[in-house]
Amino acid sequence: MSLTLQRIPAFSSALFCRCSSKSFQRHCSRISSKKVRVSDALSSEETGANVRIQGWVRSVRPQKDNLFLHLNDGSSLQPLQVVASSHLNTRDLTFGCAVDITGTLEKSPSKRQNVELHAQHIKVVGECNPVDFPFKIKERHSLEYVRQFPHLRCRTNAFSSLLRIRSEATAAIQSFFRDNGYVQIHTPVITSNDCEGAGELFQVEVGSNDPNPHFFSVPAYLTVSGQLHLEVMAGAFSAAYTFGPTFRAENSQSRRHLAEFYMVEAEIAFTESLEDLMKVMEDLFKAATEHVLSSCAEDVELFHKYTAPGRRAIDILKSSSQNFTFSTEWGCDLQTEHEKFLVKHCGNVPVFVINYPYELKPFYARDNQDQPNHTAAAVDLLVPGVGELCGGSLREERLELLSQRLAQAGLADTYAWYLQLREFGSVPHGGFGMGFERYLLCILGLHNIKDVIPFARFSHSCLL
DSSP states (O other): OOOEEEEOTTSTTOEEEEOOOHHHHHHHHHHHSEEOOHHHHHHOOOOSOEEEEEEEEEEEEEOSSEEEEEEEOSSOSSOEEEEEEGGGOOTTOOTTOEEEEEEEEEEOSSSSOSEEEEEEEEEEEEOOOTTTSSSOTTOOOOHHHHTTOTTTGGGSHHHHHHHHHHHHHHHHHHHHHHHTTOEEOOOOSEESOOTTOOOOOOEEOOOTTSSOOOSSSSOEEEOSOSHHHHHHHTTTOSEEEEEEEEEOOOOOOSTTOOSEEEEEEEEEESOOOHHHHHHHHHHHHHHHHHHHHHHSHHHHHHIIIIISOOOOHHHHHHHSSOOOSSOOSTTSOOOHHHHHHHHHHHOOOOEEEEEEEGGGSOTTBOBOOOTTTOEEEEEEEEETTTEEEEEEEEBOOOHHHHHHHHHHTTOTTTTHHHHHHTTSSOOOEEEEEEEHHHHHHHHHTOSOGGGSSSSOOOTTOOOO
8 A cells, every 4th residue: 555645834743644545545434433332322313423333243134235233332232233235244244253333323214223323344353153152142041051151241131231230230329328428438358357257258378388378467368348447437437438349258159159249338427326227228229229220221121021020010000909099001100009009919028127136246236235135236128039138237336345245255455456446536336238249139130149240259169
């Protein structure tokens, strides 16, 4: 290809090139095309725009004169239809391959989407052999089958939907705490604390050849909770939270257990009421769920319709023998009589359980000093299909009682720093934790926790 470089006097530092090569013109066309995501293209009402879209082919349908592709880039559940001349078809243009396409957005004759992409150039960036690829174009694979391919399952509809939901749920939780005045704290992953007291921790050690296996001055572990570090912050901030990975060395491969998972934890100063904690738990759940349902309606519908199907509220109302004052047609707002009937029909509703036996709770749970049952000011939020979603308590802020409890457990020296928190401006406080993966199980109706995390870590599992 021959290029002629010409310096323009008015722009002494600029170099312009002229070329009649068609390949160079195609290159310039890709540069001048506006790069857009599939989701933006689908929602566009502008036709005739020259665009460039990069993604993966979800289906290929060649015909005599035309070629039809479905293209997805992970930005939406729905793919974008691409229409091209049959001469653009090549042997490596297959299901699963990665492509770079330029063309114009035009009004689609299909009712399923507003626009389609009329391709001018198609470049296969990454080939995919559809015979060897474990996911087939016309098969609906079970979650159990997909779980065998942790490095590839993000390419399925169900798991890509899950990851978009997870991303939006994360953003919603962060927004809830920010909007309500909480300070985010990055609590450490490596710690000497066993917050739960269960002893099921991953210990951090130096290589086996080192005479001193302890990198720090004391044994160190991967965190099981950021709670105790949040309690430190409760001495300076009225409300704080953390959202990060936690680890449990439980030798279990059940559908409810992971060795690595994410926890949302909050600590609130100047509170002496479990009701305060319960209100935050409920408000957090509602705010996050409302955001997910509004931002990921299609993705959530995929799970409710195909993966974990349930009955629509309106169908339950219409099939009942009860005579309602207000209409039960689709599109009508639910009235109080409808809500009461649905609650009665479902039976399973979230429930708070409070005031657990004192001896069952860790040292930091506040003693209610009640007799004869003797309980701790602790609370769990139980939800259908999952069980415990949130767990929390008021913390023991009374130095004398806390000292006695730690001494009885033989932990007074280990948690001397924790006792000192009560000596300098301590206030009544409490907090809770919510398992993020359990939250996703709850709102999506799934049954296996390994299906709601990008890379599942559990006993005897393979690591990528």
